[in-house]
Amino acid sequence: MKRAHNFSAGPAALPTEVLEKVREELLDYKNTGTSIMEKSHRGKEYTEVDQQAKERLTRILGLGNDFHIMFLQGGATAQFMQVPLNFLEEHETADYINTGVWSQKAIKETKLFGNVHIPFSSEEEQFSRVPNDDELQLSDQPRYLHYTSNNTIYGTQFQQEPKSDGAPLVCDASSDFLSREIDVDRYGLIYAGAQKNLGPSGVTVVIVKKEFLESISKKNIPTFLDYRSHATRILNTPPTFAVYMVNLVLEWFEDKGGIPYFKKLNQEKSDLLYSTIDVDDFFRGTAQKDSRSKMNVTFRLPSEELEKKFLEEAANNDLVALKGHRSVGGIRASIYNACRLESVKALADFMEYFRAKNG
Template structure:
């Protein structure tokens, strides 16, 4: 078996130990004579998987009993619609911090349901930074404040939660979910597509604070789009195999040492890449240093021709999926939780060698 160095932004690399366990259990799960994919979502075996995954999330994030957890479908993009559908009406305003492609999409959806105020936007700088606290100009009485904690396309990340003076945060955490500890008390909703840091594509983790959920106005919301529907019970058939995989990844995170361990691990990986970028002016970081992401390191080379050569030669060294997003170009190394230090070292060694030969 050959495993390459995978820097894909998503679907992203998964822990080898998790893949091996899934492989071992693929055709028969726990002496049932069936694959997990063949078991009813009402079965005791699947209900236990669902419970384990939710218990692990509660423990890792310190959620206690104040939050509900759902495993939904439709990707994080479905939450661009579902959150305002449940919590925003025509006579209300929500604040949306605009720091990238995905927050822009979320803003467009929210405008269908109510008023949207943008307290900050870095669109004129091609989303090359996130705001400081002083730059946030919130509206007088926002229903909630939405932000995208990490921006995969540009390669920026909020260093910590925006301070909203008690207004609930609604966060698209897709690309840095479970990469570091967070202050959960500040959040009304946390949602994340699994395919970057916590499992395969096809399931979206949605975490909602109970007292915030009580404020939802769902009179005109279709049943399946109400958060309360999915809190009460498993309403429709969930992506059972995907939730099974998420549960395995959560156990792997626990076994490694939890979110504090991964915070240090991810900081060390990112520092190695950024040190190589900053060694001289051959590589150029694509965003402001204070806004750099620990998950998605983006950079440019002196010419597009050199970038094309860099990507071509990288594959020859088993370094895959380093091409920047089509909307911005350049190079992007996605170094999520499951990206090993060995892969980062291989990338940095290649970058150093490529500079020596082409600088």
């Protein structure tokens, strides 16, 4: 069986151990004679999967009893709309830090429901950085402060939570979820599409503080889009297979050592690639150094012709999915939790070879 070095930005690499377990259980889940995909979402087996996944997330993040965890559908894109639909009245203002395409999409949706104030934007700098706290010009009383913790397209990442002057944080954490510690007490809501760091596409984890949820005062929210409908029960048929895989990834994550283990590993992987890039100006990182992402390493070569050659030769060496986002071009290595250190070492070795041959 051939397994390539997969640097896909999402859907992204999954742990081999998890895929092997899925293969083992696919036809016969725990000697029941049926697949987990064929079981009722209200039956004993799936209910146990759902509960285990929520318990593991609670334990990993140290959530205590202060949060609800939901497994929803529609990706982060649906959350761009669902957050303001629930939490923002027409006369209220929410602050949105603009650090890229995903922030822009969230801002566009939010303007349908209330006022948006942008305390910082790096658009004029081609979204090459995230702000320092002293650059944030917050509004007087924002309902919440929204930010995208990691920007897959531009290779930038917040190194810590931004200041919010007491307003609850709302975070699109899709592309760096569970890669480092977070200060959970500062959050009203966190959402993350699973297909980067947590599992396959098709399920979105939404974590909402109970106190924040109770602050919803709107009356006319459609049942399915009302977070309160999902907080304490399974409202409708969820993406059961995707949640099953999320549970297995969380089990693997804990067995490896949890956040401390992956924080150290992600630092090692990103340090290796950035040190390879910074040797000279043959490779040029696109993110400013103090904003560099540990999840998505983006860089350019001296010409588009060399970039095309780099991608072709990399693929011939089983280094796949390295093409930058279509909107910006270049090269992008996505090195989420499940991307092995061996894969990153193989990429760094290839980069050195390619530079020696073409520099």
